[in-house]
Amino acid sequence: MSGGKHTLWQVMQEKGYSRRDFMQFCTFAAAAAGLGPDASAAVAKAFEKKARPPVLWLHFQECTCCSESFIRASHPIVADVLLDAISLDYSETLQAAAGHQAEKCKSDTMKAYAGKYILLVEGSVPTKEHGIYCTIGGRTAEDILQEAAAGAAAVVAWGNCASYGCVQAAKPNPTGATPIQKLVNKPVINVPGCPPIADVMVALVTHLLMFGRAPELDAQGRPKEFYSRRVHDTCYRRPYFDAGMFVESFDDDHARKGYCLYKMGCRGPLTYNACSVVKWNEGTSYPIQSGHGCLGCSENGFWDNGPFYRHLPAFPGFGIESTADSVGLGLGAAAAVGIAAHAVSTNIRKRQVIHDQVVEDVKNAPKSEKVD
Amino acid sequence: MPSPHAYRRIYVWELPVRAFHWINALAIVTLGVSGLLIGKPFSVANAQEASFQYWFGTVRFIHFTAGYVFLFNMIVRTYWGFVGNKYARWDTFIPTTKAAYKEIVEVLKIDILQMRVKGLIHIGHNRLAGLIYFITTFIFFFQALTGFALYGPMSKSIFGKLAAWIVPLMGSEMAVRQWHHAMLWFYVLFTMVHIYLVFYHDYVEGRGTTSSMVGGWKFEREDLLDH
Numbered sequence: 027m028s029g030g031k032h033t034l035w036q037v038m039q040e041k042g043y044s045r046r047d048f049m050q051f052c053t054f055a056a057a058a059a060g061l062g063p064d065a066s067a068a069v070a071k072a073f074e075k076k077a078r079p080p081v082l083w084l085h086f087q088e089c090t091c092c093s094e095s096f097i098r099a100s101h102p103i104v105a106d107v108l109l110d111a112i113s114l115d116y117s118e119t120l121q122a123a124a125g126h127q128a129e130k131c132k133s134d135t136m137k138a139y140a141g142k143y144i145l146l147v148e149g150s151v152p153t154k155e156h157g158i159y160c161t162i163g164g165r166t167a168e169d170i171l172q173e174a175a176a177g178a179a180a181v182v183a184w185g186n187c188a189s190y191g192c193v194q195a196a197k198p199n200p201t202g203a204t205p206i207q208k209l210v211n212k213p214v215i216n217v218p219g220c221p222p223i224a225d226v227m228v229a230l231v232t233h234l235l236m237f238g239r240a241p242e243l244d245a246q247g248r249p250k251e252f253y254s255r256r257v258h259d260t261c262y263r264r265p266y267f268d269a270g271m272f273v274e275s276f277d278d279d280h281a282r283k284g285y286c287l288y289k290m291g292c293r294g295p296l297t298y299n300a301c302s303v304v305k306w307n308e309g310t311s312y313p314i315q316s317g318h319g320c321l322g323c324s325e326n327g328f329w330d331n332g333p334f335y336r337h338l339p340a341f342p343g344f345g346i347e348s349t350a351d352s353v354g355l356g357l358g359a360a361a362a363v364g365i366a367a368h369a370v371s372t373n374i375r376k377r378q379v380i381h382d383q384v385v386e387d388v389k390n391a392p393k394s395e396k397v398d
Numbered sequence: 399m400p401s402p403h404a405y406r407r408i409y410v411w412e413l414p415v416r417a418f419h420w421i422n423a424l425a426i427v428t429l430g431v432s433g434l435l436i437g438k439p440f441s442v443a444n445a446q447e448a449s450f451q452y453w454f455g456t457v458r459f460i461h462f463t464a465g466y467v468f469l470f471n472m473i474v475r476t477y478w479g480f481v482g483n484k485y486a487r488w489d490t491f492i493p494t495t496k497a498a499y500k501e502i503v504e505v506l507k508i509d510i511l512q513m514r515v516k517g518l519i520h521i522g523h524n525r526l527a528g529l530i531y532f533i534t535t536f537i538f539f540f541q542a543l544t545g546f547a548l549y550g551p552m553s554k555s556i557f558g559k560l561a562a563w564i565v566p567l568m569g570s571e572m573a574v575r576q577w578h579h580a581m582l583w584f585y586v587l588f589t590m591v592h593i594y595l596v597f598y599h600d601y602v603e604g605r606g607t608t609s610s611m612v613g614g615w616k617f618e619r620e621d622l623l624d625h
Contacts, residue, residue, distance in 0.1 A: 246566065256551060270454035272441040280441060289439065296571040322572065331572040337437060339576055350576060351437070354583025361587050365594045375512045376602045383604055 034073040034235070048073070054104050055236050058229035060251065069236060078235060080135050080143045082174055083117035086167040087160050087194045087203055088149030092184040093119050095221035099228045100308040108231055115143075118162070129163050136177050144234055145178035147171065147206050150187040150194050154202030168209060175210045180234055182215045183207060184227065186323060189216040189247075196329035207247060215240050216247040220323035223304050226252045248298070257320050258294035260302040263287070281317060291335040292319030299324040405617040410485045410522055411610055418475040419611055425468040426585055432461035433582050462549055469542045469557070472535075485522030491532035493525055501525035509595065521605075521618050527595075537584055544578040547571075 032040075038048050049066065052073060056065040083093075114120065116132040123131055135143055149167075152159035157166035175181050183206040186192035194203035207214040217230060230249060233241045242250045258264065266272070266286035273281045273290050288295070294302075297320050301312040313320055319335070322328040331339045338349040411419075435457050442453060479488040493499055505526040507513045523531060543561050548571065550558025568574050600607040610616045 245562075259552070265448040268455035269448040269451040270439055270442045270457075271448055271451075272439060274441055280443070285441070289441065293572070296575065322570075325572065326570040327573070328570070331570065331576075338579060339572060341576075341580070350580035350583065354580065354586065357583060358586050358590070361590050365590060368594070368598070371512060372598060372602065379602060 032078065033076060034078040035070075037078065051104060054101050055232045058225075058232045059236055059241070072236060076238075079179065079238070080115045080139050081146060081231070082115055082132060082135060082143055082178075083120075083146045084148065084170065084174060085118045086147065086149030086151050086171070086187075087201065088185065088187045088192075090119055090148070091221040092148045092187075092227070093117075095219075095224045096227050097224075098307065099224040101225075101228070104228050104232065108228065125163075132174075136174060140177040142179050143177065144180050144182070144231075145174050146182045146184055146231075147188045148184040150191045150203040150205055151209055152194075152201035153204045153209075154200070159201040171206070171209060175212065178212075179238070180215065180240060181206065181210055181212060182217060182230065182234070183247075184217055185222055186218045186220045186328070189218040190326040192220060193329050196327075213240070213243075214247055215243060215249065218248065218253075218324040218326075219299060220321075220328075222324070223252070223300060223306060225304050226300060252300040252304070253298045253324070255298065255300070255303075256295060257297045257299050257301050257314070260300075261294055261314055262302065263314060276317075284317070287314060287317075287319040289337060290319045291333065291337055293322030293325070293328070293331075293334075294320040297322040297325050404620045406620050407615050408521055408618055409614050410483075410616045411614040412478075412483055412486060413614070414474070414478050415482065415486050416611055416614060418471055418478070421467065421471045422475075425464050425471060426589070428464040429461060429468060430582060430585055432457050432464065433579070436461055437579055437582075462553075465542065465545050465549070466557075468538075469546075472538050472542070476535075490520070490523050490525075491528040491535075493529055498525045502529060509598070521616055534588065537581060541578065541581050544568075544574050544581075547574050548578060 035048060038051075049070060052070040053063075053066040055073075056063075056069045059065075059069075061069070085093075108114075115135040116128065118128075121128055121131070149160075151157070151167045151171055153168065157168045160167040162170060183189045187194065187203075188206045191199070191203045191205050194201060195205070207216065215230065217227060219226075226249075229251070230241065233249075240249075244250050244253060246253075258267070261267075263284065263286045266284075267288055271280065271285045273285045273287050275281070276290065286292070292314065294314060301320070302314065305312045305315070321334050322331065325331075333340065333346065336349070338351065340346045341348040341350050341353050344353055439454055439457070442451065478486055479491070484490070493502060501520065502525045505524050509526070520528075522528075543564055546555070546557045546561035547564040549555065550562050565571055565574055568577065596607050599605070604617070606615060606617045
């Protein structure tokens with residue numbers, strides 16, 4: 027465990043990074059925080075003087091795809107620096123320590139830096155059956171979370187699991203999987219996605235280290251910088267959407283020409299993420315660019331909004347093949363049959379009423395107006 | 399001396415009520431057709447570049463514009479429910495008296511069981527129709543709310559922002575889309591039953607129900623009116 031009094035620059039020197047590496051990192055950090063090119067000097071100054079906060083990375087009910095994404099950031103130097111030099115004091119996946127040593131490491135950090143460390147949480151927390159579905163070192167996930175969150179300067183929920191519950195919270199949610207923001211009694215920074223984009227994760231951690239506070243967040247606790255626009259708004263296939271040129275099936279000519287995937291169930295118009303701007307794997311591509319619609323993996327409850335390859339989700343209670351349209355059409359047909367039956371019955375049962383009225387009117391009409 | 403079954407002409411639907419009805423009808427048809435297209439567009443297949451056409455954008459524009467017309471029309475009608483004549487007033491929609499509930503049962507007897515009823519049925523909205531329109535009003539505002547919530551993110555409209563809270567309440571935009579789309583079918587069913595019942599009452603009672611929404615006049619038996 028590296029000492030907390032050290033500055034980032036000192037730690038980097040100890041680990042053998044050059045001044046050039048450090049300056050590169052500072053430039054990225056400034057860019058990630060949305061500062062201009064002049065700012066990298068100021069950022070370097072800050073990282074030379076400011077003691078770097080320790081970071082705890084907890085894993086609960088998850089698949090570790092968030093960690094996998096993180097280590098694939100476009101700027102290797104940045105991920106390297108963050109994982110290697112910044113005191114990642116606890117992370118089940120990446121730490122060398124195991125067992126009691128690892129747990130001691132974590133509790134030491136929490137004691138020594140109470141109120142100062144950054145807590146990153148990957149995965150949801152089960153709450154059913156007193157939380158027995160996820161235990162680490164004999165303690166439940168919720169217990170571990172509450173202890174760690176109590177002294178954290180900032181809590182970050184990585185991925186859809188920690189933000190909304192993801193697949194574990196999909197119906198019927200057997201473990202009572204609960205997102206972090208519903209358990210922790212302080213503001214949580216949500217970074218949804220399954221997984222979140224590596225560069226978005228890196229930018230957020232950098233921002234926290236540099237400013238010591240969260241970036242601007244929206245109503246759902248997501249950094250506005252990356253989650254304020256829909257995938258649809260920045261999609262390069264958007265002109266096909268407005269023109270009404272759609273892919274009808276994955277092997278048709280329109281798919282080959284790269285038309286809009288709206289009719290193939292693309293969730294881009296309902297999904298807030300930076301995929302079509304930042305892209306994945308060093309800015310190589312993103313799902314729509316590869317010919318597949320967006321699944322909406324950074325949205326709340328996206329697993330329950332299936333099937334993925336259809337515009338409308340299944341209508342609740344009517345089976346997976348149903349849509350609001352099929353249910354509506356059925357009701358419409360039933361109404362039409364009912365109306366037809368009613369009309370027939372009217373002509374039978376109300377015959378006398380109508381007849382009487384006609385007779386009456388003819389009888390009561392003034393003589394001069396009588397036609398025949 | 400009026401004969402026992404003479405009819406009197408009564409001015410029931412004032413101009414703002416008639417205007418509301420037809421603007422609303424037009425807006426609903428426009429919203430329904432464009433809404434169905436938005437949910438299930440047909441794909442334009444030709445050799446033109448995407449930048450030369452904008453048909454889906456136009457469909458969406460029509461839907462959003464009709465949405466504004468629909469909402470403001472509804473707001474004006476709500477206002478008229480407090481200043482209009484007694485047939486337009488809010489209390490014809492909410493059954494507050496015992497007599498109102500009795501009339502609802504009577505209307506059900508006429509409409510569904512097709513029985514003969516002796517008492518006077520309201521010359522304006524009958525009490526059952528009034529109640530259904532009252533419930534419908536909530537669905538109208540639900541559609542406006544969910545629609546503007548879906549529209550909000552792509553516009554700077556204050557109405558989109560005012561409706562934004564519905565998204566976290568319903569869970570996600572997908573859920574909002576689902577219910578906004580499902581409620582379209584309410585309008586289809588409503589329109590079918592509504593138009594049929596207008597014809598039915600006019601056919602059986604001969605009180606001018608159909609034409610009343612054009613000219614505003616209905617006819618009632620003189621002997622029943624003085625109750």
